[in-house]
Amino acid sequence: MESITLKGRSASKGVAEGEALVTHDAISFLSDISTTEGIITSPQSKFKGQSVSDKILIFPTGRGSTADPYGFYMLKKAGKAPRAVINIDANPTTVAGAIISNTPMVYKLDKNPFDVIETGDHVLVNGDKGIVIITKKGRANDGRAS
Amino acid sequence: MKLTADEERMLAGESGPGVQRALALLIAIGEAYEAEKLIDISSSHILSPEMQFWNTGQLSRWARELVAESVEGATHFRVPVTINPIFLEPAIAERLGYPESYIEEMRQSLASGRETYARLGVIPTYTCCPFYIHPLRQGEHSGGAESLVVLFNNSVLGVRVNRESGPTALATALTGKTPLYGMHLPENRHGQALIELKDDLEPGAFTYADYNALSYGVGKMVVDKIPVFLGLPRNMSITQLKYLCAPLGVSAGIPMFHAVGITPEAPSVEVALGGKKPEMTIEVGKKEIDQAFEELCSATDSSIDYVFLGCPHVTITEMEEIAALLQGKKIKSEVLLVVGTAEPLRLLARQMGLVDIIENSGAMVVSGMCSAGSFLRRGVPKGFHVGVVATNAAKAAHYLKAGGVRVWFGTMQQCINAAVTGKWEDA
Numbered sequence: 385m386e387s388i389t390l391k392g393r394s395a396s397k398g399v400a401e402g403e404a405l406v407t408h409d410a411i412s413f414l415s416d417i418s419t420t421e422g423i424i425t426s427p428q429s430k431f432k433g434q435s436v437s438d439k440i441l442i443f444p445t446g447r448g449s450t451a452d453p454y455g456f457y458m459l460k461k462a463g464k465a466p467r468a469v470i471n472i473d474a475n476p477t478t479v480a481g482a483i484i485s486n487t488p489m490v491y492k493l494d495k496n497p498f499d500v501i502e503t504g505d506h507v508l509v510n511g512d513k514g515i516v517i518i519t520k521k522g523r524a525n526d527g528r529a530s
Numbered sequence: 531m532k533l534t535a536d537e538e539r540m541l542a543g544e545s546g547p548g549v550q551r552a553l554a555l556l557i558a559i560g561e562a563y564e565a566e567k568l569i570d571i572s573s574s575h576i577l578s579p580e581m582q583f584w585n586t587g588q589l590s591r592w593a594r595e596l597v598a599e600s601v602e603g604a605t606h607f608r609v610p611v612t613i614n615p616i617f618l619e620p621a622i623a624e625r626l627g628y629p630e631s632y633i634e635e636m637r638q639s640l641a642s643g644r645e646t647y648a649r650l651g652v653i654p655t656y657t658c659c660p661f662y663i664h665p666l667r668q669g670e671h672s673g674g675a676e677s678l679v680v681l682f683n684n685s686v687l688g689v690r691v692n693r694e695s696g697p698t699a700l701a702t703a704l705t706g707k708t709p710l711y712g713m714h715l716p717e718n719r720h721g722q723a724l725i726e727l728k729d730d731l732e733p734g735a736f737t738y739a740d741y742n743a744l745s746y747g748v749g750k751m752v753v754d755k756i757p758v759f760l761g762l763p764r765n766m767s768i769t770q771l772k773y774l775c776a777p778l779g780v781s782a783g784i785p786m787f788h789a790v791g792i793t794p795e796a797p798s799v800e801v802a803l804g805g806k807k808p809e810m811t812i813e814v815g816k817k818e819i820d821q822a823f824e825e826l827c828s829a830t831d832s833s834i835d836y837v838f839l840g841c842p843h844v845t846i847t848e849m850e851e852i853a854a855l856l857q858g859k860k861i862k863s864e865v866l867l868v869v870g871t872a873e874p875l876r877l878l879a880r881q882m883g884l885v886d887i888i889e890n891s892g893a894m895v896v897s898g899m900c901s902a903g904s905f906l907r908r909g910v911p912k913g914f915h916v917g918v919v920a921t922n923a924a925k926a927a928h929y930l931k932a933g934g935v936r937v938w939f940g941t942m943q944q945c946i947n948a949a950v951t952g953k954w955e956d957a
Binding site: 419451477 | 554577584589592677693696698
């Protein structure tokens, strides 16, 4: 099985792995995801209705307001948070949310994560070292994962 | 990031786990912005998740847990700290007929928050306009959140402050530090988008609602560019300026604007732009203002249930204007008219006889409550709904519309008329 390692910067410590959910939309944890269910609610998202729970959530950057980190924290408390977050650019509201929720977060990877990671890939995020290890999904569920 | 000895001690946990986490959080934010160091601030403005956002149910308990963890072991704030308003005043919840158990839960969450922040030495402003009470000066480095406070401080007073988040604002208060990036560096404070007013506008005759609409519309056009407003009256009042600030906080993500001749760093358009060419030039006329008015309304039913004024909190000038409009009048008994301000201003308005005039009409004057109507979206108990709302605040109208509430946006005069007749009428 193919495995790819990317190196980036760590925003929040910890190690987690799981299935990738890759969305090209900037995310506000307070306005785009339901606080207690972890379901993407933003009407323009092609993942509307899908859950971010226990996923490795990959999105370009946050678009949060002042209270956005609280949204991330509430998701974690409800047991519906993503296991880890990968961003291209780190918005401080996402960084603060990841840290207060004890969720690993890395950003500024040496390759564009959108070119390397697809929804359904298995991804390990090491927030202590700023490393991401991707195992491409098998052909059996190609394109239909999650 | 380079740390001072003082910062190293905080990071080692010498001031307790709360301060330790706070410093680590600020370092992480600083690294995301490639800040070379932390700087000392002289003030901060915080908001409270358990008082401003969630004060009932499970989410309120989690919010309280988060705050307890964040301040664990801390004995005092390191700098003077002001605080944002609460979510909903219990007296209004009573007036709306909310269940007693719900109101009791609210009271407990509020009492817990008030106790926590008082112990740490907060200046209990409970307002989005701390500059009425604890003003800052040009060049001062501050920390904190609340987009209005950030916009007003940077753009009107010349204070240096970033648009931070709730948790980082609390971290700046606990440590007296913030990362050196963004608005703290002079080179990032220049304007990028030139805003020219067309001849069909008469800024000297703008109502507060017009300023709201101008700000809201411009925010949508500049998105993340710092605008430079040309042609605004140089004698703009603090009341007018707060209405120019607030809507930009929701229609754009920017921490600052320049108004030439008003912003301390904008004596001329050249200085505001830092000697550079603007990245874009936008012309705003009557058409754009009308469009903003339209966008801010979501109601079609002219029957009104709830009217509020005071987003941002009203000044004494507005209190006088509202009292003059309500003098000798009674508002319709089914309508709730709420005027929101900060406690010291309410006391002053009471001494001036203004609160009596407003209350005699059947309206309420409340202090320390967020008038942006967030409670109408997140804090309405099951089985209750607020109905149709009217306001002269674009920020509040934006939030209400986004939350699916039916809202009318118009002038203060229209809002007061609606409270008196129970009907919204076009200007």
